[in-house]
Amino acid sequence: MTAEEWTAVxxxxxxATTATIFSxxxxxxxxxxxxxxxxxxxxxxDTLVHLPLIMPPVVTGYLLLLSFGRRGPIGSFLADExxxxxxxxWTGAALACAVMGFPLMVRAIRLSIEAVDQRLEAxxxxxxANRLWVFATITLPLCLPGILAGAILAxxxxxxxxxxxxxxxxNIPGETQTLPTLIYALTQVPGGDAAAMRLTLxxxxxxxxxLLGSELLAKRIGAxxxxx
Amino acid sequence: MxxxxxxxxxxxxxxxxxxxxxxPGLTALFGRSGSGKTSLVSIVGGLIRPDRGxxxxxxxxxxxxxxxxxxxxxxxxxxxxxxxxxxxxHLSVRRNLLYGRxxxxxxxxxxxxxxxxxxxxGIGPLLERNPESLSGGEKQRVAIGRALLARPRLVLMxxxxxSLDESRRAEILPYIERLRxxxxxxxxxxxxxxxxxxxxxxxxVIMAEGKVMAVGPVQDILxxxxxxxxxxxxxxxxxxxxxxxxxxxxxxxxxxxxxxRLNAAVGAPVRxxxxxxxxxxxxxxxxxxxxxxxxxxxxxxxxxxxxxxxDIRLDCNGAVLMARLTAKSVDxxxxxxGRPVYAVVKSxxxxxx
Numbered sequence: 001m002t003a004e005e006w007t008a009v010x011x012x013x014x015x016a017t018t019a020t021i022f023s024x025x026x027x028x029x030x031x032x033x034x035x036x037x038x039x040x041x042x043x044x045x046d047t048l049v050h051l052p053l054i055m056p057p058v059v060t061g062y063l064l065l066l067s068f069g070r071r072g073p074i075g076s077f078l079a080d081e082x083x084x085x086x087x088x089x090w091t092g093a094a095l096a097c098a099v100m101g102f103p104l105m106v107r108a109i110r111l112s113i114e115a116v117d118q119r120l121e122a123x124x125x126x127x128x129a130n131r132l133w134v135f136a137t138i139t140l141p142l143c144l145p146g147i148l149a150g151a152i153l154a155x156x157x158x159x160x161x162x163x164x165x166x167x168x169x170x171n172i173p174g175e176t177q178t179l180p181t182l183i184y185a186l187t188q189v190p191g192g193d194a195a196a197m198r199l200t201l202x203x204x205x206x207x208x209x210x211l212l213g214s215e216l217l218a219k220r221i222g223a224x225x226x227x228x
Numbered sequence: 229m230x231x232x233x234x235x236x237x238x239x240x241x242x243x244x245x246x247x248x249x250x251x252p253g254l255t256a257l258f259g260r261s262g263s264g265k266t267s268l269v270s271i272v273g274g275l276i277r278p279d280r281g282x283x284x285x286x287x288x289x290x291x292x293x294x295x296x297x298x299x300x301x302x303x304x305x306x307x308x309x310x311x312x313x314x315x316x317x318h319l320s321v322r323r324n325l326l327y328g329r330x331x332x333x334x335x336x337x338x339x340x341x342x343x344x345x346x347x348x349x350g351i352g353p354l355l356e357r358n359p360e361s362l363s364g365g366e367k368q369r370v371a372i373g374r375a376l377l378a379r380p381r382l383v384l385m386x387x388x389x390x391s392l393d394e395s396r397r398a399e400i401l402p403y404i405e406r407l408r409x410x411x412x413x414x415x416x417x418x419x420x421x422x423x424x425x426x427x428x429x430x431x432x433v434i435m436a437e438g439k440v441m442a443v444g445p446v447q448d449i450l451x452x453x454x455x456x457x458x459x460x461x462x463x464x465x466x467x468x469x470x471x472x473x474x475x476x477x478x479x480x481x482x483x484x485x486x487x488x489r490l491n492a493a494v495g496a497p498v499r500x501x502x503x504x505x506x507x508x509x510x511x512x513x514x515x516x517x518x519x520x521x522x523x524x525x526x527x528x529x530x531x532x533x534x535x536x537x538x539d540i541r542l543d544c545n546g547a548v549l550m551a552r553l554t555a556k557s558v559d560x561x562x563x564x565x566g567r568p569v570y571a572v573v574k575s576x577x578x579x580x581x
Contacts, residue, residue, distance in 0.1 A: 119310070119312070119314055120317075122275055122301075123308065123314040123316075124316070124327065125301045125302045126275075126301055126302070126304075126306065126308035126375075126378075127302075127307075127327050127328035127374065127375070127378045128303075128305070128328050128330075128331030128332055129302055129327075129328075129331055130300075130302050133330075133331070137327075142317070142318055
């Protein structure tokens with residue numbers, strides 16, 4: 001594989017990992033709110049979270065460009081106050097991936113939180129644990145498999161994200177060129193077929209490894225629960 | 229310890245309106261399902277917020293709707309043993325037991341020691357197991373231990389034996405008795421079983437349709453408890469064992485009783501529950517009958533139940549005994565208050581205690 005191809009693989013892994021890790025805490029919080037919260041505007045929040053799933057990725061990418069771009073209201077604020085720049089940077093690609101994977105992540109975690117027996121949480125309360133402790137020691141461990149599934153889904157989505165990424169941060173080699181955008185670029189040039197095929201195989205391998213890894217982890221969580 | 233409850237709570241058509249004070253020892257909330265027992269303990273435990281009323285323990289107000297006081301469940305230091313044991317499936321038995329200890333620190337009270345609780349409940353061999361591998365009876369013992377180790381000032385038990393079969397129940401009852409007598413933690417115990425209440429309770433609160441019908445010591449209250457299955461509680465001590473016939477002889481104020489061999493030491497206090505339907509009356513000392521136990525007494529009162537039956541309350545040297553006869557027998561023997569009679573009790577009708 002060429003250096004350019006390796007760079008794209010490395011960047012893809014970096015972007016997907018960053019997107020997953022940074023969206024996980026927020027994903028858990030939103031999932032908990034949707035599963036357990038009773039507040040005005042809950043269905044609005046639910047819809048907002050699911051929006052990237054139903055909108056065309058290009059639209060999501062364009063909205064990100066409008067709001068997080070250099071001239072966008074959020075983008076200019078973050079750049080001026082904190083020096084954080086998203087547009088045409090790999091961090092922007094991670095943001096696009098996080099947004100696109102978010103509905104999948106929240107859905108999986110929300111289902112697992114809803115499956116946690118609330119009578120166990122009440123029992124923990126009578127033993128002196130406040131709501132935060134109950135969440136940390138009962139709810140969170142019991143829905144760990146769901147959190148894992150949500151994280152894997154978000155990671156896989158990020159590895160394959162194309163539309164929003166290319167719209168928001170373009171396809172800059174060494175900065176925002178990921179596996180899918182490089183494969184796309186290669187298919188546009190004559191003689192790029194062999195390289196595109198190589199990267200396709202790499203992409204399949206990474207997806208399968210991620211899936212296998214999550215299965216192993218899920219088994220270990222299950223095993224620990226058996227011996228615990 | 230004192231627990232004062234005075235609440236008023238509506239849920240749909242059901243109206244709970246209860247007021248009682250629990251004495252030290254084990255207070256049984258007794259009544260049919262749907263009588264409001266579970267709602268009442270949920271209010272004490274903080275899982276339900278009552279529409280109106282007050283709950284206080286040891287002078288500390290936990291709920292007072294008048295002044296807007298509502299202490300959150302995790303700050304009440306009230307142990308709760310549920311019908312379904314609710315052990316945490318992702319923690320070992322040991323870590324289940326120790327769960328409440330993190331939060332009990334610095335809250336005062338006697339230091340509940342893991343070793344002592346494990347010994348009290350006989351759960352030493354289970355410590356490293358995971359809750360799913362335990363039997364129903366073992367689960368409930370662990371649940372009781374877990375509640376105790378959170379150093380509660382009051383333990384609520386909501387039908388802790390209801391989901392268990394007869395033999396598992398018999399396995400746990402002695403542990404609850406030990407808890408009542410040795411751990412010194414007051415217990416509020418929900419049950420609809422006369423046998424459990426007769427054996428465990430110090431004080432009984434009888435509930436029906438959301439209201440408290442009667443409160444008092446178990447000996448006085450239980451005879452009123454259940455129209456279908458009335459009976460009387462007799463406190464006794466084991467005076468000797470008859471190994472030839474596998475019997476134990478008990479001494480009570482009403483006289484001597486012979487029951488199937490008890491697993492209790494000579495001198496140990498036991499409690500016999502005698503169902504009203506297991507008592508026959510005779511005007512003369514009966515001879516040549518199979519029943520072993522004949523107690524002399526005097527009729528205190530006769531209550532006609534309206535149908536073919538009548539409930540006779542007997543005074544046997546100060547102890548109360550209940551007998552259920554047909555109205556026809558009452559008439560035939562010309563039974564009337566004050567008349568001396570002999571109560572014939574079948575040995576097998578004693579609740580083992």
